[in-house]
Amino acid sequence: MKKLACVSLFLCFCVSLALAMGGPAPKKPGAAGSAPGLAEKVFLIDDFESGSLKSPREWWTFDLETVEPASNKGLKGGEEAVVSSIGEYSLLLSGMARNWYAGGLGTYLAKENQDLSKYNYFQIDVYGSGPGSGAVKVELVDDDSNNWTVEQNPEKNYAVTRDDKFVYEIKVDWDGWKRLFVPLSDFVLENPGAGDGVWNPQMSDGSGGLLQMQFICLALAENGKVNIDLDNVSLTMDK
Ligand SMILES: [Ca+2]
Ligand SMILES: [Ca+2]
Numbered sequence: 001m002k003k004l005a006c007v008s009l010f011l012c013f014c015v016s017l018a019l020a021m022g023g024p025a026p027k028k029p030g031a032a033g034s035a036p037g038l039a040e041k042v043f044l045i046d047d048f049e050s051g052s053l054k055s056p057r058e059w060w061t062f063d064l065e066t067v068e069p070a071s072n073k074g075l076k077g078g079e080e081a082v083v084s085s086i087g088e089y090s091l092l093l094s095g096m097a098r099n100w101y102a103g104g105l106g107t108y109l110a111k112e113n114q115d116l117s118k119y120n121y122f123q124i125d126v127y128g129s130g131p132g133s134g135a136v137k138v139e140l141v142d143d144d145s146n147n148w149t150v151e152q153n154p155e156k157n158y159a160v161t162r163d164d165k166f167v168y169e170i171k172v173d174w175d176g177w178k179r180l181f182v183p184l185s186d187f188v189l190e191n192p193g194a195g196d197g198v199w200n201p202q203m204s205d206g207s208g209g210l211l212q213m214q215f216i217c218l219a220l221a222e223n224g225k226v227n228i229d230l231d232n233v234s235l236t237m238d239k
């Protein structure tokens with residue numbers, strides 16, 4: 001009898017110890033009924049902290065003289081909340097335009113089992129150097145031909161031919177860092193007749209949903225210069 005009591009006491013002790021050490025199981029992010037965690041609310045496309053446009057995210061570049069992650073050391077002015085969250089590197093976009101156009105870069109976003117349709121805003125930190133900095137046109141393509149590919153016509157300036165291209169132009173005329181939240185509903189269809197004309201970023205029936213993003217740099221004079229830095233390119237659920 002005494003031995004049994006001893007064993008029970010020992011078991012009790014072990015269970016209490018295990019509870020004390022382990023505690024309750026952590027809540028899974030996104031579990032039914034719980035609010036979404038920060039990682040879910042924000043889809044970070046790139047913060048350029050790797051110092052590379054090849055990894056972890058791969059970007060293609062075209063025409064612009066300088067498109068590269070550059071040190072933030074000299075870029076101090078602007079909104080304090082932004083200055084404290086830009087890290088060591090941002091993306092430098094610089095070069096001369098011909099006929100307003102200076103070039104740009106892009107990245108493919110779609111991936112199996114990734115739902116980008118829950119995001120409502122495009123968020124970005126932009127560093128300007130005053131009224132002549134230039135403009136950035138943000139282009140988003142959704143897949144309407146259900147093949148996870150952006151069909152383009154190289155003979156017509158790479159026009160997107162079977163999917164929708166939605167665009168939003170950011171005119172940069174300020175000094176220092178500024179954070180922008182652009183509702184995705186403010187993007188406008190640039191190529192009516194190519195896709196279904198509806199913003200449908202969700203994957204369904206073979207469609208990859210939101211496929212890619214591009215930034216096109218434009219000068220504010222026909223043969224002007226573009227000089228802009230970008231950072232923390234994201235899609236977010238809330239503002
Ligand atoms: Ca950064
Ligand atoms: Ca397509």
Ligand SMILES: [Ca+2]
Binds near residue numbers: 143144196197198199
């Ligand atoms: Ca569409």
